[in-house]
Amino acid sequence: MSGAEKITVTVTDIVPLNELVTRFKFERTDGALLPTFSGGAHTVVEMKDGDTTRLNPYSLMSDPMDQRAYTISVRRDDAGRGGSLFMHRNVKIGDEMTLSYPVNLFSLDLRAKKHLFFAGGIGITPFLAQIKQLERTGGNWELHYACRSEALGSYVDELTTHYPNQVHIYYDEQDQKIDLEHLLDGQPLGTHIYVCGPKGMIGWVRNTAEQLGWPREAVHHEEFLAPQSGKPFEVKLAVSNKVIQVGEHESLLEAIERAGVDAPYLCRGGACGQCETDVVECDGEILHRDHWLDEAEHASGKKIMPCVSRFEGKTLVLDR
Amino acid sequence: MSKFEFPPSITSRPIWGSLTPRQGKHHLMIAEAEGAEAVLDIASPELMAKTHLIYLARGTDYGDKLRALNPQHFRESPTFGAARQRIERVLQDAAMGLQLYLTGTEGMMGQVMQMAVTAGIPHTAIQTEHRGSTARRMQCVHCKGITEDVEIDPFVCSHCGLNLFVRDHYSRRLAAYQGVCIDAEDPGNVPESKGIYE
Amino acid sequence: MTIQFNDETFRDDYSFRNSPWAIKRFPFPFDKDDYMYSVNMEPHKGGREGSVFQNRFDVDEHYVSEMRDRAKVLSDDPLRCQSLPHMTLAGWDLLELIMVSKSEDYPDLFELHRDGDKWRWINKPMGIDDTFTFLDEATLPYGPMEYITRQTQGDFALLDQRDDNLWMDAGMVTTQADWSLDFDIGMNFFEWHAPVPLAHEKGIFVRALKFLLNIQQGAPARRLNWTMTVNPLLDTSPENYHKWGIQKTELTPENIGSKQHLRVELQTFFRLPRSNGLVFPIRCYLCSFQDLMTVPKWGRRLHRVIRDLPEELATYKGFIDNRPMMVDYLSQFDDGQPTSLGIWPDLDSEPPLKK
Numbered sequence: 001m002s003g004a005e006k007i008t009v010t011v012t013d014i015v016p017l018n019e020l021v022t023r024f025k026f027e028r029t030d031g032a033l034l035p036t037f038s039g040g041a042h043t044v045v046e047m048k049d050g051d052t053t054r055l056n057p058y059s060l061m062s063d064p065m066d067q068r069a070y071t072i073s074v075r076r077d078d079a080g081r082g083g084s085l086f087m088h089r090n091v092k093i094g095d096e097m098t099l100s101y102p103v104n105l106f107s108l109d110l111r112a113k114k115h116l117f118f119a120g121g122i123g124i125t126p127f128l129a130q131i132k133q134l135e136r137t138g139g140n141w142e143l144h145y146a147c148r149s150e151a152l153g154s155y156v157d158e159l160t161t162h163y164p165n166q167v168h169i170y171y172d173e174q175d176q177k178i179d180l181e182h183l184l185d186g187q188p189l190g191t192h193i194y195v196c197g198p199k200g201m202i203g204w205v206r207n208t209a210e211q212l213g214w215p216r217e218a219v220h221h222e223e224f225l226a227p228q229s230g231k232p233f234e235v236k237l238a239v240s241n242k243v244i245q246v247g248e249h250e251s252l253l254e255a256i257e258r259a260g261v262d263a264p265y266l267c268r269g270g271a272c273g274q275c276e277t278d279v280v281e282c283d284g285e286i287l288h289r290d291h292w293l294d295e296a297e298h299a300s301g302k303k304i305m306p307c308v309s310r311f312e313g314k315t316l317v318l319d320r
Numbered sequence: 321m322s323k324f325e326f327p328p329s330i331t332s333r334p335i336w337g338s339l340t341p342r343q344g345k346h347h348l349m350i351a352e353a354e355g356a357e358a359v360l361d362i363a364s365p366e367l368m369a370k371t372h373l374i375y376l377a378r379g380t381d382y383g384d385k386l387r388a389l390n391p392q393h394f395r396e397s398p399t400f401g402a403a404r405q406r407i408e409r410v411l412q413d414a415a416m417g418l419q420l421y422l423t424g425t426e427g428m429m430g431q432v433m434q435m436a437v438t439a440g441i442p443h444t445a446i447q448t449e450h451r452g453s454t455a456r457r458m459q460c461v462h463c464k465g466i467t468e469d470v471e472i473d474p475f476v477c478s479h480c481g482l483n484l485f486v487r488d489h490y491s492r493r494l495a496a497y498q499g500v501c502i503d504a505e506d507p508g509n510v511p512e513s514k515g516i517y518e
Numbered sequence: 519m520t521i522q523f524n525d526e527t528f529r530d531d532y533s534f535r536n537s538p539w540a541i542k543r544f545p546f547p548f549d550k551d552d553y554m555y556s557v558n559m560e561p562h563k564g565g566r567e568g569s570v571f572q573n574r575f576d577v578d579e580h581y582v583s584e585m586r587d588r589a590k591v592l593s594d595d596p597l598r599c600q601s602l603p604h605m606t607l608a609g610w611d612l613l614e615l616i617m618v619s620k621s622e623d624y625p626d627l628f629e630l631h632r633d634g635d636k637w638r639w640i641n642k643p644m645g646i647d648d649t650f651t652f653l654d655e656a657t658l659p660y661g662p663m664e665y666i667t668r669q670t671q672g673d674f675a676l677l678d679q680r681d682d683n684l685w686m687d688a689g690m691v692t693t694q695a696d697w698s699l700d701f702d703i704g705m706n707f708f709e710w711h712a713p714v715p716l717a718h719e720k721g722i723f724v725r726a727l728k729f730l731l732n733i734q735q736g737a738p739a740r741r742l743n744w745t746m747t748v749n750p751l752l753d754t755s756p757e758n759y760h761k762w763g764i765q766k767t768e769l770t771p772e773n774i775g776s777k778q779h780l781r782v783e784l785q786t787f788f789r790l791p792r793s794n795g796l797v798f799p800i801r802c803y804l805c806s807f808q809d810l811m812t813v814p815k816w817g818r819r820l821h822r823v824i825r826d827l828p829e830e831l832a833t834y835k836g837f838i839d840n841r842p843m844m845v846d847y848l849s850q851f852d853d854g855q856p857t858s859l860g861i862w863p864d865l866d867s868e869p870p871l872k873k
Binding site: 491 | 700702703705708709711713718758761762795
C-alpha cells in the first residue's frame with residue numbers, strides 16, 4: 001500500500017464541540033509514543049466503512065511535542081461523500097483505527113520574523129498546532145480567525161483566554177470582517193502570511209497580498225479539496241491491464257486502489273503531487289480539480305491527479 | 321550604453337534581469353554608476369513619487385538627471401560603502417510590500433541583496449539589472465578574504481597572496497564568487513592572466 | 519558484536535588501515551561494469567547483516583579516530599560547522615534521531631535515558647556521560663547539531679524545506695569531497711550542485727529533488743556516491759586544497775596500490791519531524807586499491823569502470839591526470855572474466871583471478 005508509514009491507534013476520547021465539529025483523540029494501541037511532528041502537518045485517517053475504505057486527511061491540532069496522543073477536529077459535511085459523517089456517526093471510543101505518519105504540506109517558514117495567521121472556520125486546526133510550536137520556541141505570531149457565529153466558533157474561548165493579545169475573532173453573523181488591506185499594510189519585513197479556510201478566503205488573502213506587493217514566497221496557504229462526486233466513468237489502466245469503473249461517490253484514486261493496483265499518494269486532496277499520473281490516451285474531457293498541475297499541464301491533457309480529478313467522455317487510458 | 325551579455329553558466333551563477341515597474345506603495349531603488357540609466361528607463365512620475373532613490377555615483381554624473389525625476393527621497397553617495405548605513409536604516413523601517421530595485425555592478429547588487437534578505441525580503445522578489453563594470457567580488461576559499469572588483473583570471477588574493485582562478489560558483493550569503501588556488505598541484509605554474517570574459 | 523576501535527590517523531603519517539572485516543563490508547559503489555549518474559535511491563531500512571546498510575547510523579572500527587580528526591579540523595577552522603539561526607530546531611531533531619538510533623542499534627556502546635525533558639546520554643567509546651535539557655541549548659557545550667555530530671561519523675547537511683526546494687542552511691562538514699560548507703551554506707538544491715557536470719543536463723537533479731521533497735517521516739532513503747583520494751585523507755576540503763592538492767602528484771606505479779583510495783559516500787536522507795527539515799548524512803568510507811584488489815570481482819569491475827568513465831566525470835572527480843596510471847595498475851586485476859551483478863563481493867561464487 002502506498003502513502004506514508006502507518007500507525008495503529010485507539011480512539012481514546014470524542015468531544016462534540018458544537019453542532020458541526022467533533023474532536024477525536026488517538027493513542028497508539030501498543031502503548032508506545034507517537035512520532036513528533038511539525039505544526040501544520042496532517043494525518044490520513046483510514047476508515048473501514050463496510051466494504052469501502054475511506055482515507056481522509058485531517059490537520060493535527062495537538063501539541064506537536066506531545067507524543068502521547070494526536071487530536072483532530074472533524075467538521076461534519078452532510079453533502080460530502082461520507083468520510084466526515086462516518087467519523088461523526090460510527091467512530092466510538094475504544095475503536096482501533098489506522099493513521100498515517102504525519103505529513104506536512106503547510107509548514108511554518110522558520111525564518112519568519114513574524115507569522116500572521118488567517119483562519120476561516122475549520123481552517124483553524126493547523127494553526128492550533130503551529131501556535132503551540134511557536135509558543136514553545138518563542139516565535140512571534142498573530143491570529144485572525146473568522147467564524148460563522150459564536151456558536152460555531154470552535155476553540156475561540158480557549159484561544160482568547162490563553163492569548164488575548166494575539167488572537168482576533170470575527171463573526172460573520174455579526175458582520176465583523178477582517179480589515180485585510182489595513183492589516184497587511186505596514187507589517188514588518190520578514191512577516192509571513194498563512195491562510196487556511198474556504199476557497200474564497202484563500203483567494204481573497206492571496207490576491208490582496210499580491211496587490212500590495214507581497215512576495216509570493218511569504219504567502220502560504222493550505223486547502224484540502226475533498227474529492228467531489230460526479231458522473232460514473234470507465235478507465236483503462238495500461239500497465240496493470242485492467243478496466244475499472246469509477247463510481248459516482250468514489251474518486252479515481254479510490255477506484256484504482258479498489259482494483260488492487262498500487263498507486264502513490266500522500267494528501268489525497270490535490271495538493272502534494274504524489275499521485276500524478278500520465279495519461280496515455282484521452283477521448284473526452286478531464287475535469288481537473290487539483291492545485292498541483294499548472295494551467296498548461298491541465299490544458300495538455302497529458303497528466304491527471306486521480307485523488308480529486310474526474311473524467312467525462314469516451315476513453316481514458318492511464319499509465320498505471 | 322549597451323548591456324553586457326553574460327555567457328551561459330552553472331545554476332549557482334546569478335542571472336540578472338531587467339527592471340520593470342511593479343505594484344506596491346513603497347519602492348526603493350539603488351543605482352550604481354551606469355545603473356542610473358536603468359532607472360531613467362523605467363521612471364514615471366507616479367512611480368518616482370513613491371520611490372526612495374539612492375544613487376552611488378562612483379565618479380559618474382547622473383545626479384542631476386536622477387534628481388529631475390522628482391523621487392520621493394533622493395540621496396547621492398560617492399560609493400556603496402558610503403551609503404551602506406543609510407540602506408540598512410531604510411530597510412529597518414521598511415514594511416512588507418516594499419519593492420526593491422538594484423542596478424549596477426554584481427558586487428553592489430549582491431551586497432544589497434544580502435542585506436535585504438537578512439531584513440526579510442526573499443531574494444527572488446528583488447529586481448536586478450546589471451550595468452557598468454563586469455568586475456567580480458571574489459572570496460578566497462582558502463583564507464576567506466574578499467577581493468573586490470576582480471577583472472582578471474587568475475588573480476592574486478589581496479589577503480593571502482595565493483594565485484586564484486575565478487569560478488562561476490556564487491554564494492548569495494557572501495555576495496561573492498569563489499576563488500580557488502590554481503597552482504596547488506604544480507606550485508609556481510600559473511598561466512598568464514586575462515580578462516574574465518576574454 | 520564488540521567493535522575494536524583503531525588508533526589511527528587520517529593525515530601526516532596516515533596510519534589509517536582497514537581490517538579484513540572492514541574490507542569485506544566496504545560499500546563498493548558499482549553494481550555493474552560501467553558508471554553514469556543516476557538517482558539510484560532505495561529505502562534505508564536495514565540491509566544485509568554486518569553491512570554498512572544494516573543500521574541507521576553505521577559505527578565501525580574508525581569511529582574514535584575519525585572523531586579525533588574532526589575535533590582537530592574544527593579547532594583549526596570552526597567555520598566547518600555552521601547553522602543559520604532558524605535551523606536550531608532541526609539540530610535538536612538530528613540530535614534526537616541519532617541518540618535514539620544509536621542507543622537502540624548499539625546498546626553496548628551508547629545509552630539514552632529520557633525523563634521528560636531531562637536527558638542523559640552515554641557514549642562509551644568516547645567516554646562521554648552528559649545530562650541536559652532537551653530543547654535548551656544552554657545545557658549543552660555546543661549547539662545540538664554540533665554536539666551530536668562531533669560524536670557521529672560522516673558529514674551532515676541539514677536542509678530546510680520551503681518554496682518547493684531544499685536549502686542547505688546548516689551543516690557539519692569535515693570529511694567532504696572538495697566542497698565548502700562555508701561557501702555553500704544558504705544555497706538551494708540546484709545551486710549547491712551547480713558545479714557537478716552532466717547531471718543537470720540529464721535532469722538528474724530535478725528528479726532527485728522531487729524524490730527528496732517527498733521523503734516522509736519514518737521512511738528514510740539512501741544512495742551511494744564515490745570519488746578518488748590519494749592517501750586516506752578525510753579532510754579533502756577546498757579550504758586546504760592548496761596544502762593537500764600536491765599529494766595528488768605523488769602517486770607512482772610503485773606506491774599507487776597503497777596510496778590511491780576509492781572514497782565512497784553512503785548518503786542517507788531522513789525527514790526531521792519537529793522542523794519538517796531533512797537531514798542528509800554523508801558517510802565517507804575509504805579503501806586502498808590494494809585492499810580492494812583482494813576481492814576478485816571488485817578488481818575486474820573497478821578497472822572497467824575507471825577505464826571507461828567519461829572524461830568530464832574524471833575531471834570533476836579530480837583524477838583525470840592520474841587516470842592512466844590507475845588504469846595500468848588496475849588492468850593487472852582484470853582477466854576479462856564476466857562479473858556478477860550487484861555491489862556485493864560474492865567471494866564464494868566469483869572465480870579467483872586467472873594469471
